[in-house]
Amino acid sequence: MPMSRRALAVAVVSALVLPLSACGSSDDGGGSTDASGAIEGDITFQTWNLRANFKSYFDGLIADFEKEHPGTHVKWIDQPAEGYPDKLSADAAGGTLPDVVNVSPDLLAPLAKAGLALDLDKAAAKYRSEYLDGAWTGQRIPGMTGTYAFPWYLNTGPLFYNKDLFRKAGLDPDSPPKTYDELFTDALQLAKKSDGEVATLANVPTIEDFGRYGVELMNKQGTGFAFNEARGVELLTRYKELYDAKALDPQALTATPESSGKKFLTGAVAMNPGSALDLENFKKQAPGLYKNIGITDQITSTGHVNMYVMGVMVNSRTKHTPAAVAFAHYVTDAQNQMSFAKKVAIFPSTAGSLDDPYFTKEDGTDETRVRIAAAKSLKNAVNYTPVLFSDQMKTALRNEVAKALQGRQSPRAALDNAVKACDRLLTQQG
Template identity: 85%
Template sequence: MPTSRRTFAVAAVAALVLPLSACGSGGDGGSSTDASGKVEGDITFQTWNLRANFKDYFEGLIADFEKKYPDTHVKWVDQPGEGYADKISADAAGGTLPDVVNVSPDLVAPLAKAGLALDLDKAAGQYEKEYLDGAWASHRIPGMDGTYAFPWYLNTGPLFYNKSLFEKAGLDPEQPPKTYDEVFDAALKIADKTDGEVATLANVPTIEDFGRYGVPLMNKEGTAFAFNDAKGVQLLARYKELYDAKALDPQALTATPESSGKKFLTGAVAMNPGSALDLANFKKQAPNLYENIGITDQITSTGHVNMYVMGLMVNAQSQRKPAA
């Protein structure tokens, strides 16, 4: 699932986990990078909101693994999407992280800095050749040596829009906006035509929005953020314009992916990012929306889009690293 809109939850992970790096990560030898040895024992495998759509797949995968390694037992735990980062932070602080954890780069970074993520370059470097270079590098942490999660799956994520709301505002439902300026213009028209009852966007801009708008995110050396420049201010000013016109949802400052999704389902918001799996939810929970759903690419003013990356992290404290 897309991970970019969890800014405050990820900050909570860092706030709770990073202090652990100052006092050690457990001290019982479990943090060794040695993953050699017999594949045996009980391990816990945690995924992120995947059971509903992939239950049969994972149960079959686990059955095959346990058949291949009869001295193992895998406990599969699937956590809901909402509050996932908070769950990881609590487990990290309490020393109860599962042996294998579904992570994204932003979630694995504080865990790696705290010594809780296994360095795969040292423990499993022989598998690097099985992946594309960019995929293996996706869970490297700036300022640290090593790779801290196996690449798993990638997602660019579509952008959904409500064709009926576009049509009611006098916009061509078959020609959705492609750039940020086009989105801003359409949003102001929709807000005006609905007297502020329908917003187009439900979230404040994320770091990805700055990048796709054309704002330089890092300096040339890659050592410091650089988006606090004139173009970055310009983007925020446009969002402020939308907020004042009610073209940006009034709850955008405290929105979560779940709350934004609910607003899109009810027709209070005209556009919302998501994944292909959302179509089944639309069909079941909002048939009228499903009949009027439009699908387009991520908004970009640069011609480039971002990639959401998921990985599998091995807990550096696991006592069953070969199995993990």
């Protein structure tokens, strides 16, 4: 039964801060980085909140791997979504980290810095060409050389818009905004025509929005943030204009994905990001909206949409490196990723998989239309959230953005303060 990417925890989650001193370095004992030996031995595989919905899939996956590689045994551990970063941190500090671990890039970063993630550019370079470039590079850590996890599933989604609200504002319902200039112009018109009753956007700009706008987010060394540059200030200034005109929802400062979704359902907001799964929700909960739903691409100044990416990391201290690498690759190879993608609304990170008819052949349904559009955009998508951008940093940025929108400080001062706070948190990561 398909489930949302939020339930799969695809969206970047709480960053964990490892006690690096407790973990030591990659030179402290542990297993071999040579994955060319015999594939044998007992290994542990840890996933993140997947057992409840996909037990039969993973049981079959493990059974097939063990059959293909006699002499191996895979013990599957599944951890709940709540507290997963803390669990990883505790296992890393206690030397009990599983051999193969499901991680998002922000959870991978401290593990790699602690020397606990195997460098796949050294141990598994032969598999590099099997994955999309953006997915493979998404498993790299700024300031470090190497790739530290196999790319697993990806996700992205379109922008939905309410054609009826566009029509009432005198806008062409079949020509949604394609650029930021068009977006801001249309948003101001929607607010004006509705006397401030209809906002176009329901969320303040996040780090991904700055990335899509073409803002440089970090310096190339990965030692400091840079989103207070001129384009960043320009974007926040434009959001301030929307906020003042009520083209940005007044409750955006405290909005959650759920609250934004409800605003869109009730017609208080004209545009909202989503996925193919949302269409079924619209059909059930808001049939009037469903009849007037418009679907368009993410707006970006870079030509690249944002994607979320999951990975499968190999513990550098595993005692069975060949088996751990082989299994991590097996979980993420083209055949198994394709099989998983047909069970849940995610996308494979393997090269060529997005050309499968499942992602290219229209059948007349909106769900398939969204899936096809998302798959096409993922071929050159990027993960705009910096790997080192923690939850604390997201909060710091959000707080400063809120002050700017409320007029308590200028957009320039807000982003300067946010960069200072994030840089300070970055130094604390070790």
